[in-house]
Amino acid sequence: MRAAAIIVSGGSGSRMGRPKQFLPLAGLTVAEWSLRCFVDMAEVESVVLVLGEDALREHGARLNGGKVTVVAAGPTRMGSVRNGFAALPQGVEVVAVHDGARPMITPEIVRATFAEAAKSGAAVAAVPVKDTLKVVEKGRGIVSETPDRARFWAAQTPQTYRYSVLKEALEKFAGDADATDESQLVERCGQAVSVVESSYENFKITTPEDITMASAIIEAREGGRRESRTGFGYDIHKLVEGRELWLAGVKLPHNKGLLGHSDGDAVLHACCDAVLGALGLGEIGIAFPPTDPKFKGLASKEIVANTLGKLAACGGELVHLDATLIAEEPKLKPHYEKLKASLAALFKLPESRVSLKAKSNEGLDAIGRGEAIACHAVATVLAP
Ligand code: MG
Numbered sequence: 001m002r003a004a005a006i007i008v009s010g011g012s013g014s015r016m017g018r019p020k021q022f023l024p025l026a027g028l029t030v031a032e033w034s035l036r037c038f039v040d041m042a043e044v045e046s047v048v049l050v051l052g053e054d055a056l057r058e059h060g061a062r063l064n065g066g067k068v069t070v071v072a073a074g075p076t077r078m079g080s081v082r083n084g085f086a087a088l089p090q091g092v093e094v095v096a097v098h099d100g101a102r103p104m105i106t107p108e109i110v111r112a113t114f115a116e117a118a119k120s121g122a123a124v125a126a127v128p129v130k131d132t133l134k135v136v137e138k139g140r141g142i143v144s145e146t147p148d149r150a151r152f153w154a155a156q157t158p159q160t161y162r163y164s165v166l167k168e169a170l171e172k173f174a175g176d177a178d179a180t181d182e183s184q185l186v187e188r189c190g191q192a193v194s195v196v197e198s199s200y201e202n203f204k205i206t207t208p209e210d211i212t213m214a215s216a217i218i219e220a221r222e223g224g225r226r227e228s229r230t231g232f233g234y235d236i237h238k239l240v241e242g243r244e245l246w247l248a249g250v251k252l253p254h255n256k257g258l259l260g261h262s263d264g265d266a267v268l269h270a271c272c273d274a275v276l277g278a279l280g281l282g283e284i285g286i287a288f289p290p291t292d293p294k295f296k297g298l299a300s301k302e303i304v305a306n307t308l309g310k311l312a313a314c315g316g317e318l319v320h321l322d323a324t325l326i327a328e329e330p331k332l333k334p335h336y337e338k339l340k341a342s343l344a345a346l347f348k349l350p351e352s353r354v355s356l357k358a359k360s361n362e363g364l365d366a367i368g369r370g371e372a373i374a375c376h377a378v379a380t381v382l383a384p
Contacts, residue, residue: 001043001093001094001114001118002045002091002092002093002094003043003044003045003092003093003094003095003096003114004044004045004046004047004048004088004089004092004094004095004096005038005044005046005047005048005095005096005097005098005110005158006047006048006050006081006084006085006088006095006096006097006098007031007034007035007038007047007048007049007050007084007098007099007100008050008073008077008080008081008084008097008098008099008100009021009031009034009049009050009051009052009055009073009100009101010050010051010052010055010073010074010077010080011052011077011100011101019052019054019055020101020205020206021034021055021100021101021205022055022058022059023205023211025103025205025211025214025215025218026214026215026218026219026222029059030100030101030103030205030211030214031049031055031059031100031101031103032063032103033103033104033218034098034099034100034101034102034103034105035047035049035063035068035100037105037106037107037110038096038098038110039066039067039068040107041107041110041111043111043114044067044096044110045067045089045092046067046069046088046089046092047067047068047069048068048069048070048071048084048085048087048088049063049064049068049069049070049071049084049100050070050071050072050073050074050080050081050083050084050100051063051070051071051072051073052072052073053072053073056070056072056073069087071083071084071086071087077179077180077181078170078173078179078182078185081097081170081182082170082174084097085166085167085170088163092163093118093162093163094114094117094118094160094161094162094163095160095161095163095166096110096113096114096117096157096158096159096160097157097158097159097160097161097166097182098110098157098158098159099156099157099204101204101205101206102156102157102202102203102204102205103205103214103218104199104201104202104203104214104217104218105157105158105202106199106202109125109158109196109198109199109202110158110160112125112196113125113158113159113160113196114160116160116194116196117160117161117162117165117194118162120192120194121161121162121165121191121192122159122160122161122162122165122183122186122191122192122193122194123159123160123161123193123194123195123196124155124156124157124159124160124181124183124193124194124195124196125155125156125157125158125159125196125198125202126153126154126155126156126195126196126197126198127153127154127156127197127198127199127200127202128150128152128153128154128197129149129152129153129154130200131149132146132149133146133147133149133152134146135147153195155181155183156198156202156203156204157181159181159182159183161182161186165186165189165191166182166186168189168191169182169185169186169188169189169191170182170185172185172188172189173185173188201217227382227383228319228380228381228382228383229278229279229316229380229381229382229383230278230378230379230380230381231273231274231275231276231277231278231279231378231379231381232273232274232277232376232377232378232379233269233270233271233272233273233274233275233276233277233283233375233376233377233378233379234270234273234374234375234376234377235266235267235269235270235273235374235375236266236367236372236373236374236375237258237259237260237264237266237372237373237374238258238259238371238372239256239257239258239259239329239370239371239372239373240256240257240258240259241255241256242257243256243257243258243259243264244257244263245257245258245330246258246263246264246265246300247265247266247267247325247332247335247339247373248265248267248268248323248339248340248342248343248346248356249265249267249268249300249301249304249342249343249345249346250335250338250339250342252330252335253330254329254330258373261290261297262297262298262299262300262303263299263300264300265300266325266373266374266375267323267325267339267343267356267375267377268300268301268303268304268343268346269284269300269303269375270323270375270376270377271304271321271323271343271347271375271377271379272284272303272304272307273377274321274377274378274379275307275308275311275318275321275347275379275381276307276310277379278316278379278380278381279310279311279314279316279381281310284303284307287306287307287310288303288306301346304346304347308347308348311381316381316382316383317381317382318347318348318349318379318380318381319349319353319380319381319382320349320353320354320355320379320380321343321347321349321353321354321355321377321378321379321380322354322355322356322377322378322379323343323355323356323357323375323376323377323378324356324357324358324359324375324376324377325356325357325358325359325373325374325375326358326359326360326361326367326373326374326375326376327358327360327367327373327374328360328361328363328367328368328369328370329370332358333358336356336357336358339356340354340355340356343356
């Protein structure tokens with residue numbers, strides 16, 4: 001089944017003061033969230049985006065390309081749908097018409113309408129009306145009737161049709177006054193229109209408070225509300241002769257090295273403590289007790305791998321590491337890039353998410369006298 005979509009974003013947004021389709025929403029714009037759902041669906045081969053004059057000028061060139069063809073809106077909604085329809089590739093079998101102001105559309109709903117339209121010719125996403133409806137006499141403000149709510153559904157989009165069904169309706173009512181949806185024209189052609197139960201989240205952005213609700217829904221879906229946690233780590237090792245100097249997993253040229261039961265890599269130890277701290281798992285001595293033969297004499301790189309294992313096991317995600325080394329000697333500035341690259345590789349982070357710097361203790365205390373090297377580290381972890 002060859003499927004395409006027309007996203008209608010030509011409205012002027014009279015109830016919002018400015019076109020609602022290009023209001024910012026959770027990092028994109030309203031229309032781009034609507035567009036993204038269809039573009040990301042492998043079964044949709046082409047998406048025609050219909051834009052009003054201003055939006056066309058401002059966003060047209062940026063959004064046109066790949067699967068997306070941008071066309072100009074018509075004078076009415078139906079005119080816009082006609083322009084979009086004319087830009088569809090030949091041979092398309094089903095067409096979803098979607099409102100650019102419904103950014104919470106999901107692939108599941110779209111797929112359900114594709115399947116139903118392929119079978120019966122026309123399918124409209126809709127939800128049962130939740131409120132009791134009243135018929136109110138115009139001008140008098142008096143209820144004249146309370147109809148049976150069970151009969152009423154609120155129509156949304158996508159409204160999906162077999163290509164031939166939509167073509168017939170658009171041609172037959174070419175000069176017709178504007179309809180608020182295509183389904184009305186299709187119904188007038190005598191075509192049965194099926195209802196596909198949609199979600200109440202697929203509402204239309206109409207008023208400013210709708211943006212607040214939409215961004216809460218999208219952020220919850222995108223995991224944007226994942227709690228961020230910070231962990232702090234510290235380590236210090238004695239600097240002695242006759243040992244290799246390992247820092248951040250790199251062997252540095254020096255006549256002394258750090259004393260410890262493994263390689264004494266204070267940077268890796270402090271960073272691991274920071275990650276474990278963000279997870280509330282104590283420090284490496286507690287998480288990997290040296291009394292356990294499994295962990296006895298564990299190399300620092302293995303401690304890092306084990307720490308990342310603990311992080312993965314509880315569903316956390318490390319997003320940033322910041323470490324400060326305190327050393328009187330050797331001079332660490334010439335080694336920054338190498339140390340940073342190693343730290344990033346060991347903790348499986350891009351280098352842009354790793355920070356490493358060094359300070360001297362200005363000749364004060366044991367570190368200042370060159371008897372030890374210490375490291376402080378802060379890890380930022382997204383909670384499971
Ligand atoms: Mg240590």
